[in-house]
Amino acid sequence: MGLKERLAELREEGLQEIKDSEDLKKINQVRVKMLGKKGPITNVLRGMRDLSAEERPKVGQFANKVRDELTAAIENKRAELEQAAMDAELEAETIDVTLPGTPVAQGEPHVIQQIIDQVVDLFVSMGYEVAVGDEVEQEVYNFEKLNLPKDHPARDMQDTFYVTPSVLMRTQTSPMQARMLEKHDFSQGPLKMISPGKVYRRDTDDATHSHQFNQIEGMVVGKHITMADLKGTLKVVAQSLFGDKLDVRLRPSYFPFTEPSVEADITCFNCMGKGCAICKHTGWIEVLGAGMVHPNVLRMSGVDPEEFGGFAFGLGPDRFAMLKYGVTDIRNFYQNDVRFLTQFDRKG
Numbered sequence: 001m002g003l004k005e006r007l008a009e010l011r012e013e014g015l016q017e018i019k020d021s022e023d024l025k026k027i028n029q030v031r032v033k034m035l036g037k038k039g040p041i042t043n044v045l046r047g048m049r050d051l052s053a054e055e056r057p058k059v060g061q062f063a064n065k066v067r068d069e070l071t072a073a074i075e076n077k078r079a080e081l082e083q084a085a086m087d088a089e090l091e092a093e094t095i096d097v098t099l100p101g102t103p104v105a106q107g108e109p110h111v112i113q114q115i116i117d118q119v120v121d122l123f124v125s126m127g128y129e130v131a132v133g134d135e136v137e138q139e140v141y142n143f144e145k146l147n148l149p150k151d152h153p154a155r156d157m158q159d160t161f162y163v164t165p166s167v168l169m170r171t172q173t174s175p176m177q178a179r180m181l182e183k184h185d186f187s188q189g190p191l192k193m194i195s196p197g198k199v200y201r202r203d204t205d206d207a208t209h210s211h212q213f214n215q216i217e218g219m220v221v222g223k224h225i226t227m228a229d230l231k232g233t234l235k236v237v238a239q240s241l242f243g244d245k246l247d248v249r250l251r252p253s254y255f256p257f258t259e260p261s262v263e264a265d266i267t268c269f270n271c272m273g274k275g276c277a278i279c280k281h282t283g284w285i286e287v288l289g290a291g292m293v294h295p296n297v298l299r300m301s302g303v304d305p306e307e308f309g310g311f312a313f314g315l316g317p318d319r320f321a322m323l324k325y326g327v328t329d330i331r332n333f334y335q336n337d338v339r340f341l342t343q344f345d346r347k348g
């Protein structure tokens with residue numbers, strides 16, 4: 001067989017093998033086998049030495065043509081196989097976006113947080129600034145600067161968790177009164193602040209006591225602020241939370257950091273003042289402690305009580321939530337039983 005015939009045969013053989021290649025590995029093998037240095041085409045080219053000068057270029061040309069043809073066929077096949085591999089991969093990884101997803105349970109603010117948000121939003125709308133303090137507090141801010149010197153009997157009103165002899169878990173949000181009074185620049189106008197947060201007391205947990213609960217402190221200090229302002233403000237809060245027919249009444253009370261001090265009652269929203277089990281047949285429900293900021297508190301925070309004065313109050317969102325929803329055991333709020341908590345989800 002002449003070289004030309006041999007080349008033609010190799011071309012047919014090669015094209016067939018290329019056609020039959022099923023994957024990229026196989027096409028690579030074919031390339032090495034047909035076109036490599038030890039392959040049959042190279043071999044044929046070597047045999048050209050023995051050809052006549054006339055025939056050599058013709059065979060040479062033909063050999064090049066065969067090689068180019070095979071190279072092109074290999075490249076085409078490779079591209080085709082690569083495309084097929086890519087298609088298969090895409091096919092395998094296809095996501096059916098129409099399939100139903102796995103439902104993810106979405107949280108809702110805790111019922112007490114909802115009350116806090118409502119109260120805070122209300123005060124923000126009246127121009128109060130929100131101040132968030134630390135739950136671990138210095139004893140001086142929790143007591144001394146609130147007019148409760150060491151050995152003051154009123155300290156017993158609030159059994160305290162101590163961290164060190166001078167650091168404690170705050171028993172009330174009132175330390176924020178002193179902290180904000182110290183910070184405020186009265187040349188810029190009155191101080192109006194609202195401060196929600198957790199507080200701690202060494203109480204045994206029962207239906208109406210929790211060793212950790214929430215308070216919202218409010219304070220306004222400036223010029224010419226009266227107890228009527230306090231009462232009006234409390235009325236706005238009560239009415240926005242419980243309904244606009246409610247009234248507020250103040251009863252004398254005692255807190256070391258306010259003088260005079262009051263406890264505020266609202267009309268029982270259940271019986272509208274007629275008397276029922278919730279209000280223990282008084283027609284009124286006690287909701288918070290308040291008073292006019294004691295001159296000593298102002299003085300200790302560097303504010304002149306001759307020039308400035310104001311009111312402060314502390315309300316318990318836990319108690320508000322209990323009243324509002326008729327919850328009789330405060331522990332329900334903290335045991336995190338979702339069957340209880342989801343009842344208050346606003347999305348239902």
Ligand code: PHE
Nearest residue numbers: 172174255289290312313314
């Ligand atoms: N801090 C008081 C308490 O925890 C409540 C209060 C706040 C009273 C502000 C008067 C003024 O009982």
